[in-house]
Amino acid sequence: MRITLLILISFLCFHGFAQKKPNVILICADDLGYGDLSCYGATKLNTPNLDKLAAAGIRFTNGHSTSATCTPSRYALMTGEYPWRKKGTGVLPGDAALIIPTDRKTLPRVFKDAGYQTAVVGKWHLGLGEQVEKNWNGEIKPGPNEVGFDYSFIFPATADRVPTVFLQNHRVLALDSSDPIAVDYKQKIGTEPTGRENPELLKMKSSAGQGHDNTIVNGIGRIGFMTGGKMARWVDEELSYTFLEQAKQVISGNKQNPFFLYFALTEPHVPRMPGTMFKDKSGLGDRGDAILQLDWTVGEIMKQLENQGIAKNTMIIFTSDNGPVLDDGYQDEAVTRLNGHTPAGTLRGGKYSALEGGTRVPFIISWPSAIKPAVSNALVSQIDFLQSFATLLQQKITAGTASDSENQLDAFLGKNKVGRSTYIEQGGALSIIKDNWKYIVPQNGPAYSKLVGIETGNLASAQLYDLNKDKEEKNNLAEVHPERVKALAALLEEIKNK
Ligand code: NG6
Ligand code: CA
16 A cells, blocks of 8 residues: 555656656747737638647737837847837847846846756847957857857848858858958948849849848848858758757757757748748748748647657747738738738737737747646736746846746746736837736827838827727727826836836
8 A cells, every 4th residue: 555655656756746847949930920820810821830839738819029029029038128128129230239238147047047958049139249340250259158048059130131141159150261251231341232233133122212222142132231251141041941950959959958949930020031842832922931931840849849759848939029010121022912811910000010919929838748728818928938937947036137027927827817917018109008908108200101011009199998808909098098098107107217
């Protein structure tokens, strides 16, 4: 009897109670909208792998990035601090210096200090080095390795910005020392053609007036000028496979110990250059094809976990850094071949916008051994990963750091159905949400950006929406509830001054 009990207890300890620390893979898409996946209602696109992930985990209907563009969102994700508290957290050029303080307990450090191996693969866009002027041919630091990642395989900024090269830890990959790289965002350097001077050389035309007409790399006009480093330049059509291969290696190389992988996909950000396998598969042009490629990539990650025998105790988080955009600098038929697809679903706005389409994004968490499948309406945000994982892994966060990050572990695991009560979103204007009432700060400027074809959310007077009943932000109730407007405006000021 006693022996049976002992066996039972040790069995439970091994398989149940004393769960080994989970591996965590945080997959962040680039500019993927709330309505871009079939599990979020898309009917013109089919994303079977993400649908499968969602069906096995929790699909959040009110999941957010902090901001409607990349750099600020990722800054919040890494630091647990609202990006608008800090100057210089807007969309960064490709030669920017690192904006994350290296002495912080960042999200990767939470894992590292808990004994995890940590890696980042994909888009970085948080700056590199101490200053703008840097030698791209030597060691480049500080960067991801100095803020908590044991291993990094990244590109510096965005797919449409130079330098169009990979960095492995501190160095540009495959650099030929006889062909040094130089980068400039102010003026042309070197003799290579630019989109402005030689548009006939482009395989994909840039949109008018959006600035993607500097150095041509792989037939595509980029933002910024570069020269040299020809061997090191990426091929856009292979970008995604290169990152996937790296991610798969991180997984297989760490199957014996817990790991945290931040896998920052480049789809469906411009320039959309899907590989041959996906070319013309969606019927929606390159943007749709890029989303199919993204979905396939997530499927490959899931397969790799199965093959390595670690799928059950690996948590996969899938989300996006900001809402969708169609024309973001290139004439790639995203608009003309849309075919009735609605990238932001029923939400108003998209990338750059203060409306829900700006920051409400796909948000899925699966962890087969610990999470029951569900759909959750809890308000959850990427900014809370830091405190929540610190809680899960019993890590202390010093007062004064990550001060905007809340412990929402129970919401992420599906045990709490409410999530945050108060949250601040950053589009052009700031908005504050409390108990699902959203107030958008009055902001001058056009209500619609013709350049990108997106409602900005700007209005010279207050906007108030009841997101419980109206996540589509159709009925501005500011005049009906002036006292609520006043209270929310005051609360926003209080949080800003914290
Ligand atoms: C903008 C670019 C846009 C895109 C964006 C960054 C112009 C006019 N537009 O400045 O093409 O690169 O920056 O996107 O230059 S993000 O997802 O990384 O925030
Ligand atoms: Ca983005």
